[in-house]
Amino acid sequence: MLAAERRDHLLGLLAREGKVVAKNVAADLGISEDSVRRDLRDLAAEGLCHRVYGGALPVSPAVADYATRTSVTPDGKRKVATRAAALVRPGSALILDGGTTALAVARTLPPELACTVITHSPTIAAAMIEHPLADVFLLGGRIFKHSAVACGAAAVEAAQNVSADICLLGVTGVHPEAGLTTGDAEEAAMKRALAARAADTYILASSEKIGTASRFRVLPWEDISGLITDADPGHPVAEQLMARGVEILAAD
């Protein structure tokens, strides 16, 4: 057991489980607690962990484990993300929109899933680094600060060169009459460009979006394959949508 190996092991434990208990690690690796403590002391000196009585914690909880990160996303978005992630088949190609719900989808995808993810969101591209088998293609362009995604002519043009099996799109408004809407015209255009490149388009909409409308129309109902939401299927708007032939994928 190399010293550097031990260090890596400790950092791995910190990232995976969010904590390290000196006693347990010593027992697991068959080394003395002193060595573990020494390593933790060194790591803490380099700012790579935070030393506490009994072991150590990650320096910033943000980089910690998967479970705590997903827990901070609101319950509704997590449900929607879980349902959406179930639509992604191994080996398929997925166009993923920007926004917090789409980010939750990226984090919810199985870590060992082999698929192609196409996105115009640098945040989502960065999150997909955690998925070693996923092929990530980033659509470039001018970054719109408001939503942290690439938009504009260059981004739309880049989107013309890809195609995918499904497209998961976030919107800010879902309304029976107004349709699917968002707050920015450029973003709306970009979302249309993305949806046009996939065989099936699904809308990610946690319950608070249902029944509201924003200024710019993204797509008409005919162009989408389904709506993924955690809203009650008995919700009046949901029933209206079903009457219009929109498939509702319930996320519970």
Added chain:
Amino acid sequence: MLAAERRDHLLGLLAREGKVVAKNVAADLGISEDSVRRDLRDLAAEGLCHRVYGGALPVSPAVADYATRTSVTPDGKRKVATRAAALVRPGSALILDGGTTALAVARTLPPELACTVITHSPTIAAAMIEHPLADVFLLGGRIFKHSAVACGAAAVEAAQNVSADICLLGVTGVHPEAGLTTGDAEEAAMKRALAARAADTYILASSEKIGTASRFRVLPWEDISGLITDADPGHPVAEQLMARGVEILAAD
């Protein structure tokens, strides 16, 4: 047992098992530990492995995930980033490479600086969201997991459509004879494409990079305007570089 054979064996072991223990290899091959140590020392000098007490590790261990690597900025990189940020004039256009040092530059740029930042790194694009007046243009392409940047044909093509005043490039090796090097051929090509689109190119190299070399050449000395480093100006390699006409920008 040929010397070259031993080297290959060691590199194979590193790739296959993620580590090399000098003692074990010596016993397996029936040679002295001294020879193994000598080989490892040579490989480390070429940047092909990372020497540790007891053996060696691959130069970029998969165990150290990107999140933990980015969470801390060593002192040297912060100094280099500060010096580099000072080169960026208001209203100018900057091409920013990927990597932890470049990320430190992005974070060091004045929050209210109005400039254009062009990058192929989603991480850096995401970090630039914090700069409300900066215009960010993201170069798309296939994401290389190892360094979390867009590379490949699409990214190089996207780079052809931009130009900038200065380009800040990170490398893994700075060596008087070997020049500026990095560990991946695609990355090297991408860095060349970026450098070609800027009037001036500066290299970001914290002191631990000085005097080391990796496998793939990025640029010859003639193509760069300067080297930004926190290494001692009296460092023998620094003096050699100055003798070759390379401008050294000291970061203290």
Added chain:
DNA sequence: CCTGTTCTTGCACGTTTCTGCGTGTATCGT
């Protein structure tokens, strides 16, 4: 074929670094 040179290799030596144990101290839970 012989000879001188260069390079490699293994060994010996002194030095540095690591690791586990003992001791005494600090901190925690009750």
Added chain:
DNA sequence: ACGATACACGCAGAAACGTGCAAGAACAGG
């Protein structure tokens, strides 16, 4: 307040390290 546990420090043995040196192999030139 008290026992239990975790901790830091010092120490000694062990392991790994770098360096100098000499024997041997590979090679080029005469």
